[in-house]
Amino acid sequence: MDKTYLDLRGLSCPQPVFETKKAIEDPSFDTLKVLIDTKTALENIKRLLSNRKDIQYSVEGGGEDYKVTISKLKG
Amino acid sequence: MKFFKNHWKIISCGIFIGLVATLLQKFGNPANMGICVACFERDIAGGLGFHRAAIVQYIRPEILAFVLGSFISSLIFREFKPRGGSLPLVRFFLGFFAMFGALVFLGCPWRAMLRLAGGDWNAIIGIAGLIVGIYIGVQFIKNGYTLGRNYPAYRFSGLFMPILMFALLLLLLINPGSANVAPFFSIKGPGSQHAPIIFSFSAAFLIGIFAQRTRFCTMGAIRDIIILRDFHLASGVIGLILFAFFSNLVLGQFHPGFTGQPIAHTNHVWNFLGMALSGLAYALAGGCPGRQLFMSGEGDTDAGVFVIGMIVGAGFAHNFATAASPAGIALWSPFAVVAGLLFCIATGFFMRKIIA
Numbered sequence: 001m002d003k004t005y006l007d008l009r010g011l012s013c014p015q016p017v018f019e020t021k022k023a024i025e026d027p028s029f030d031t032l033k034v035l036i037d038t039k040t041a042l043e044n045i046k047r048l049l050s051n052r053k054d055i056q057y058s059v060e061g062g063g064e065d066y067k068v069t070i071s072k073l074k075g
Numbered sequence: 076m077k078f079f080k081n082h083w084k085i086i087s088c089g090i091f092i093g094l095v096a097t098l099l100q101k102f103g104n105p106a107n108m109g110i111c112v113a114c115f116e117r118d119i120a121g122g123l124g125f126h127r128a129a130i131v132q133y134i135r136p137e138i139l140a141f142v143l144g145s146f147i148s149s150l151i152f153r154e155f156k157p158r159g160g161s162l163p164l165v166r167f168f169l170g171f172f173a174m175f176g177a178l179v180f181l182g183c184p185w186r187a188m189l190r191l192a193g194g195d196w197n198a199i200i201g202i203a204g205l206i207v208g209i210y211i212g213v214q215f216i217k218n219g220y221t222l223g224r225n226y227p228a229y230r231f232s233g234l235f236m237p238i239l240m241f242a243l244l245l246l247l248l249i250n251p252g253s254a255n256v257a258p259f260f261s262i263k264g265p266g267s268q269h270a271p272i273i274f275s276f277s278a279a280f281l282i283g284i285f286a287q288r289t290r291f292c293t294m295g296a297i298r299d300i301i302i303l304r305d306f307h308l309a310s311g312v313i314g315l316i317l318f319a320f321f322s323n324l325v326l327g328q329f330h331p332g333f334t335g336q337p338i339a340h341t342n343h344v345w346n347f348l349g350m351a352l353s354g355l356a357y358a359l360a361g362g363c364p365g366r367q368l369f370m371s372g373e374g375d376t377d378a379g380v381f382v383i384g385m386i387v388g389a390g391f392a393h394n395f396a397t398a399a400s401p402a403g404i405a406l407w408s409p410f411a412v413v414a415g416l417l418f419c420i421a422t423g424f425f426m427r428k429i430i431a
Contacts, residue, residue, distance in 0.1 A: 011221065012221075013361045021303065038156070039154055048305070
């Protein structure tokens with residue numbers, strides 16, 4: 001399974017944010033692209049990521065789908 | 076201070092619900108039941124003639140206004156997204172059995188918080204059960220439980236729940252019934268106790284807008300603490316409890332104790348297990364009964380199916396003597412709770428995608 005891309009569209013709460021959390025806590029995590037389709041899921045994922053100082057992310061899209069690109073900050 | 080700054084929207088939503096609910100009690104809704112999604116859906120089931128418990132029949136405008144408020148809000152903020160197809164039949168039965176549990180405890184999580192804020196300590200037992208039920212649900216989610224994804228659907232399909240609620244509103248306002256023709260309205264008992272329609276409807280409509288914006292969810296509040304260590308939704312629920320409590324103090328509605336509480340009984344075992352069943356069902360469905368109403372207003376047809384499952388469940392619960400009363404649990408309450416728990420555990424266990 002591709003661990004750098006997750007299609008989490010259409011899943012009930014809390015699966016989108018929970019799957020994202022699992023993926024970024026995986027030891028092999030470096031970059032991750034997440035596809036979601038509700039603002040609720042986007043807000044949840046943003047709240048999850050806002051607590052992590054070692055991670056940067058960007059959001060593309062709007063309207064239908066959102067793509068969140070998450071990567072580890074190289075220090 | 077930073078916590079408040081990050082969460083002020085959800086906290087104010089909770090505070091607003093707490094104040095409105097206690098005021099609705101002042102203006103006529105049943106005690107410690109300013110708003111109860113489960114009880115009010117049960118009253119609607121009775122009002123439509125789906126059960127024959129004459130004291131709990133009314134078309135509660137709060138339920139209709141929740142869906143319509145969320146619908147209008149989602150239209151304005153471009154979040155109206157018709158969708159569906161994530162195992163609706165399973166969601167129907169999750170709603171069905173969630174209602175069985177709620178009608179043994181006598182309340183949804185909203186009412187559990189309002190009972191607590193009114194000094195009904197039986198609510199503590201119920202909330203403990205709720206937490207255990209949600210905890211079990213979280214374990215299933217951690218082990219790959221999912222009902223699968225939903226898909227975007229025809230715009231028209233997303234209008235079904237708002238139209239249904241609008242039709243119920245017309246039934247309430249026009250009241251074409253008679254002694255043997257629905258809708259039926261209780262003459263005595265909790266179903267006869269209600270605030271003026273205009274106040275109930277407009278206050279609940281505002282809650283619908285507020286909750287649609289903030290994603291207020293009582294089950295999610297507990298679930299997110301367990302699974303994410305996130306207190307965002309919980310801050311809203313705490314705002315609700317605190318301000319409902321303050322408001323009850325001011326309005327003279329705070330009466331602490333276990334016994335003699337309004338529309339409640341003191342059977343701790345079944346209060347606990349009833350709410351555990353409900354909590355598990357809400358966790359597996361992804362939202363508390365209030366949240367399911369708000370999502371159905373946003374066009375989530377699966378949430379609409381859950382709501383209808385709850386209304387049908389209420390009909391069964393009263394027709395088959397599984398719904399408790401202030402006198403205590405009913406003849407078949409234990410049977411209903413055990414059956415519901417078995418259903419939910421089987422659902423959680425057999426509906427897992429094993430992720431490699």
